Amino acid sequence: MNHWQDKIWYAYGTSITSVAQGKYVPYLEKMLGVKAVNKGIPGGGITNLGGYSKGQVKEAVMTPDDSKAEADLITLEVGANDGGYLGDKFDTSEKSFAGCLNLCIRYLLANTKAQIVVFPSVATTDKPEDERAYYEKSLMTEAVCKINRVYFLDGGSSLGSARISASKDYTLDSIHQTDLGGYNLAKYLYSKIKDIPLWYSELPEVER
Secondary structure (H helix, E strand, C coil): CCCCCCCEEEEEECCCCCCCCCCHHHHHHHHHCCEEEEEECCCCCCCCCCECCCCHHHHHHCCCCCCHHHCCEEEEEECCCECCCCCCCCCCCCCCHHHHHHHHHHHHHHHCCCEEEEEECCCCCCCHHHHHHHHHHHHHHHHHHHHHCCEECCHHHCCCHHHHHHCCCCECCCCCECHHHHHHHHHHHHHHHCCCCCCCCCCCHHHC
16 A cells, blocks of 8 residues: 555755756656645755855745645755855754755754655766765765654665766756656655655544
8 A cells, every 4th residue: 555645745956856847756746646746946955155056945945835734745855056064964053054954854843744855966077076065965964864863865876976977868967857867766766755654643543
């Protein structure tokens, strides 16, 4: 039995998630049998510290006005556009990537009943310094998720940098996915999320 069938999924993230450019959301929606509410923002991110992001994703996550309290599953794709100071995994300020991520996750924990799943944006580059930055940001994302006891999924496991660099079948520009790239990412995310249990805010009728 698919316990996600007909549940509500809110997908926050960058253009990789968005309706305009994202490819994995429609595939994952069908695989899980959920109703997707796509909140991806092209050019968005959780920080306002440099890079392309102006913090739009963090603002979307931390607003109560989009009915996210009804969500059963919330995913947060982060990192593609976020620049600035990486910070410390215990930071809760708006002055670092880690701090902004902590704030987003803790808001969701306090204001929703959803299971929360975080994964780093899938991207690659020919510049070693950028590859190192992506890798370090991914490690920080995982550390913050562990502190907050939410699910971390390494999206790069399905679309690794080496494979993206070797073939243009999966991305248009090493960031934005083709349909095939989106399908592969969706298959990876499905393989993990399908086994994540629902979060119950009260005992189900059958257990009473």
